[in-house]
Structure formats: structure tokens, C-alpha cells
Amino acid sequence: MNEIILIQGKVKYQINLDPSLWIFDDRRFEMSEQFPGVDGLGMEFGPFLKNAEPAEDATKLVIHQRGGGRVILPLEHAYKSVLQFARAGKPIRPDGPALLFLADGSNQDRPVDCIEKMEVV
Secondary structure, eight states: OOOOEEEEESBSSOEEEOGGGGGGOTTOEEGGGTSTTOOSEEEESHHHHHHHOBOTTOOEEEEEETTSOEEEEEHHHHHHOEEEEEETTEEOOSSOSOEEEOTTOTTTTSOBOSEEEEEEO
């Protein structure tokens, strides 16, 4: 299983995310603070997406999953999303390396899993 999530596509900078390092990041937070009943640690995805500098005409984020699945989000929803990187103090496995939760909690029971790369289009 790949532990790195790639942000690519219509971006100025391709970004490699390594969720296993986020345990040391001061921006991490308890998932239960934003999603009641969800155990673990998370990070806001927006700052990483912003650092990639999407093109002005980019409108969507295509999340490519292991096994060939794809989830397409409006870019404005992606900016507000949260990536859960740990559960019960351990990395997300086998459906990790991170799970994507929409800010409004609408996919709290079925976060986007098995993320391999994210493509800005």
C-alpha cells in the first residue's frame, strides 16, 4: 500500500503528502472536535491544496482510489475538507493512508478511502 498521496493536475506545484508525518504537525486536531463520534486525528486539506496553487480555471478535484474508483468534488468543497490520518493512535489501514471527510459531515459514515492521488482539473 502506498503511504504517499499525490496532488497533481492543473497545479503550479505537484505535492506529495505523507500522512504518517502529520502526527508531528501542530495543525492536527481530534476528529471528534468537528465530527462527533469519529475517533482519531485529522488535518485540514485546504492548506495543502492552496500550496499546490491550482490554476485559475480549475474547478474540480478528482480523487483516484486504489482499485480504480474515482470521486469528483467541486474544488471549493475540497478546500474545506478534512483528512483523517490516524485512528486509535495508529495509521489508517488498510483503507488509508488517509480518509477524506467533507466539512459538512455529509459523508461522515462513508468517508472517501483508499486515496492514491488527487488530480486538480
